Amino acid sequence: MPELPEVETVVRGLNEHLVGHTITSFDFDWPKTIKTPIEIFKKEIEGAKVLSAERRGKLIIINLSSNHSILIHLKMTGQLVYKSPKLQYGAGHPNDSLISKLPDKSTRIHFKLDDNSEFFFNDFRKFGWVEMVPTTDKHLHKFIASLGPEPLEITYLQFKEVLFKYPNAQIKAKLLDQHVLAGVGNIYADESLWAAKIHPQVKIKDIPEVKLETLFAELQAVLNLSIEKGGSSSVNYIKVDGKTGSYLSFANVYKKEGGPCPRCAVPLIRTVAAGRGTRLCPNCQKI
């Protein structure tokens, strides 16, 4: 499930593999995926060169030479994959077998590039979307304009300030709220709350200062560790080159319910908080 580290990894892959290519044509199978009128999308993308890629929260921004930018949200099952005759791993390698099957039934948009390489937006659940906006106005786009600050680019005092706009809200709900912080999703919310020994449903105003400081440090630590490991590949996420990320082998609680807490050995539990599956240690994390 793409959260900040996964999207960051994808963006780095786009800068490595896609920048410099010209998009010659594209086709698509699910019109709702493209939120821009198709004639406008076509006009601004065909013949345009990819200049750079960047990330804001969980949103991917691809800047084109047409003075337009493609916004891409992967939602839960979106993938961006680059396929080139020049990029091969050897016969029988799992990355090759995955990429060689593209396009497949979950391919929503198939882009063709100038040197016979290809670029795929895959999304089996069809929640993801792409949109074309003028590059100079991209920050006015409704989604981008509503995002909170980047958790890796703020200080502890700023972190505390944005959370304390909602002193009576549950901490996990606000960690997940993209208008409060941009990029934190379910996995890293659970991991950082466990690391700081904070129950996901405790009210923000009831968290002792020292624990809130720990939460900020641990949130940055898990995000940075995951970026270093190329993200979490659980159900569907892969990198632009088809490889998987390895962060999940470092996870302490995500999908570990029933197993021992790495700190105190009491069995971890799964519950629901902020409307989402939530893993925690009932011994270390109390309200």
Add this chain to the structure above:
DNA sequence: CACTTGACCTGTCCGC
């Protein structure tokens, strides 16, 4: 204001 539910979708897994 805080919180829940439903909608958007499809694939997997579990129990009967």
Add this chain to the structure above:
DNA sequence: TGCGGACAGGTCAAGT
């Protein structure tokens, strides 16, 4: 084997 239901979790809109 087949079938229904829970579950996966990002975001928004609507309802309590």
